[in-house]
Amino acid sequence: MKNITYVQAINEALAEELERDEKVFIIGESIQQGAFGVTAGLVKRFGTDRIMDTPISETAIAGAAVGSAMTGYRPVADFMFADFMYIAFDEILSKAAKWRFMHEGTQSIPAVFMAAMGGYLGLGAEHSQAPVSYYMHTPGIKIAIPSTPYDAKGLMKTAIRDNNAVVFLYHKALLGLAGQIPEEEYLVPLGKADIKRQGDDVTLVATGIQVHYALTVADQLKDKINIEVIDPRSLEPLDIDTIIKSVEKTGRAIVVDEDISRCGVACEIAMQIVERAFDFLDAPVQRIAAKNYPIPPGAMERFVLPQVDQIAAAVKAVMG
Amino acid sequence: MKLEKEHLIKFYSLMVRSRKLDTLLIEALNSGRMAGFYHAGQGEEGVGVGACTFNMRDDDYLYPHHRGHAISFNLARGISPKGWVCRHFDKNPGEVEGPRPEERGIFGISGTIGGGFVLSLGWGLTAKKNKKGQVTLSFFGDGASGRGTLHEAMNLASVWKLPIVWVCENNQFGQFVPIKDAFAREDIADLAAGYNMPSAVVDGQDVIAVHEAIEAAVQRARSGDGPSLIECKTCRMRAHAEGVPDVNHTQMRSEEDKAPWRKRDPIILLKEKLLAQGIVKEEELTRIEQEAEKEVADLDQFQAQCPVMLPKDASILDDFLYAK
Structure with missing residues (x-):
């Protein structure tokens, strides 16, 4: 390595x-x-x-x-x-x-x-x-x-x-x-999600930098809540099976996405979870995404872009 | 190359066949036995036929345009019209003899006008990288000259000295808008100066003149001297598409405006030349016309007995979507 x-x-x-x-x-x-x-x-x-x-x-x-x-x-x-x-x-x-x-x-x-x-x-x-x-x-x-x-x-x-x-x-x-x-050559396939952290209580789906925010939250709450963090790595093809399998285990799902919330990636993944794993859900699926504004400059961007505390709040909400 | 009798007869035959196939689809669409779009190309056959028949190698690339749905280009490149006819009637022709369009460097037409400039840039780049002396012929209408893609592609083609011949088939109308109200100069070829490439304006009704202008530009491109822009002046003789009004902005285009062009129809012009110079006898040309007539009638019969283009189930769409 x-x-x-x-x-x-x-x-x-x-x-x-x-x-x-x-x-x-x-x-x-x-x-x-x-x-x-x-x-x-x-x-x-x-x-x-x-x-x-x-x-x-x-x-x-x-x-x-x-x-x-x-x-x-x-x-x-x-x-x-x-x-x-x-x-x-x-x-x-x-x-x-x-x-x-x-x-x-x-x-x-x-x-x-x-x-x-x-x-x-x-x-x-x-x-x-x-x-x-x-x-x-x-x-x-x-x-x-x-x-x-x-x-x-x-x-x-x-x-x-x-x-x-x-x-x-x-x-x-x-x-x-x-x-x-690795030192030697390797490939990462498209359409194969990676479970970045194992957990039994909540499934967090995220890509890009949101994966790290999700992992931060998982770490912050680790004493009380076991969070599973799934990074699909490719959104098309989407490894929905890995996500569904996780939700069947945890019964709770939150999708984090940096794109605009409205008609966004989180909507799509959340809907697929609802379609395929509704009976396993113990709480409504949550989405954390950019708010429906253009991204403001400088410090104001925090009003729009997903934040770690929002993810943490969503986790607490689905845990009831 | 020196054009001999056989070459001139080939021009004549290709233009007549294009015209009759164009006429078939106009009739079929207007009589309701065919659905969809058709953008007729009659009166403009001299451009595609003159440019592509004797100036291209099998491994060259060609971006045609939507007028006549590229029939004159396909015929000039030796592609059977069977697939073209059947496609318009939504019929499956089965195996078609002869080369497929992509085997003659015709990969398709952009659904957006002006989309072809930047694709052609890519083919020009491929041609240059391949170092085999391939060229790209990229056709566009006067209407496409309004697109910014023209600037990006022509500029880069010239900066990189790509082997591309840009050919403007100026038929004077972009849908309902005359080019004189859409372009600030008389000649679209004038754009070439801004990209530091040579240009020429030729009579698009004269298939021989088109051939010669493109021949010079292709030679230049093949020898590594970069792109050129050739503008062929012609006239759209029908509406933008069948079933829409043939208007100039909102006013019907007059027969008076078209009459001088009709008199100089590319087929008539070549016929007159061939007869006046005693190159062929009228009977020979009549026979070509009759053969074309029969070919088109046979194609129409053929498509009528072909099955509808509808595979057994939708799973074939997955193969269309992604390559393995």
Whole structure:
């Protein structure tokens, strides 16, 4: 095992896949230098033909990724901030997600759309979002959200090798998070949840930085309540079976999600729990998500983004 | 290349076949025996046929456009029209002989106008990375020139010297809006100067002129000198789509406006040239027309006896959704 940070883990995954498959390349604005460090140093090793700097042209970045993916390449398109992906939604949500379907499975789009997501850095409404529900809402595109260095590396490698479009959203407040990973190569599959902490009393479902907030709450309350924390790691495909199995054991479920509450990821997962495990529930399913506002700047963002004390309050509420 | 008699006859045949297939779908939609959309392309066949018949290799990439639902492009690339006809009638043709569209670099058409610019950019990037001298021909209408994707794609294609030929088929209307009220200059080709690439404006009614302009641009792209923009002036002869009014903003377009274009219809223009120069006898052209007529009637009969495109159950959608 070795110690590595979250950002280094993504960097390692990219480097290994670039090394392994000459069809892999990265394209995005200022990625040779990089805004968050995930592509740091890659241009020195792989050259400017494979680590391609672009102008500020999100639709061109996404469209070029889709076009080159359908003609034999495995592009990783970088959008810097996840918020900027909105500019390229026709390319991501309609072309990448639907092209194979529209052509009855005769083509495939092995492209990764990568960006830094999330808040807690006070960066305001257009640089702090966790725009996950749009992707989960759109059939035809997969979504990976790592919460640890181990998952970040393994999920990225899998995303690049997947023969379909995958959105890979890494949390920009986790970049410096350290963790252990194996020295040897490994993959983390899409569609396989990870139980980050075992417990019998309450099931907490969370992704990204929310996993760490859930673990914090689990630790705070450990003397009285045994909390099970499940990180789905990918939202499409979603490992609902692992979640249901946990809820059947605990009888209580809380879904934590950094995206906007209304029509969000938490709604979807909570509804699936209700549909499949209603008879096991001892309390209504709770959701903790961003409130239905744009994310305010600076200190005010705490009024909107999920907070540790809200998760703790929800746990106490379902325990009665 | 020097165009010989056989090439000119090929142009003629492809344009006539495109026209008759276009006419079939217009009739079928308007008589109610076909459902869905149809965006007729008649009068504009000179562009796709002139550009794509003799200038492309099998491994080149092609983004057509929605007018005529790309029939002239498919025929020019040697793709059987069987699948095209059956698809419109929601019929399953079974195995179709000949290359599939994607085997001739035609991967599909964006449902959003202007979506093709950035996909073509990706194919241009692939062509450059492959280093095999492939080119991408990317067609768009004057209407698509309003999209920002044009700027992003043309700019990057030029910065990266990608082997792309951008071809504007300017038929003067984007749905109900005339291009003169939607674009600030007379020629869309003028945009090329802003991207530091060469351009040309050609008569889109003249299939030979289109061929020659695209030939030069393709050679340039193939030899690594980067993209060009060719604008082909033509005219939309019917409504944007069958069943919608053929208006200029809100006023019906007049026959007077179309008459000069009708006189210079690309099929008539080539026919006159071939006859005037004594290259072919009229009987030869008549025979081509009769053969096309029969081909289309046979295709219509064929689709009528094909089963509806409806697999046994919905599980096939899972295969459409994700690759393994």
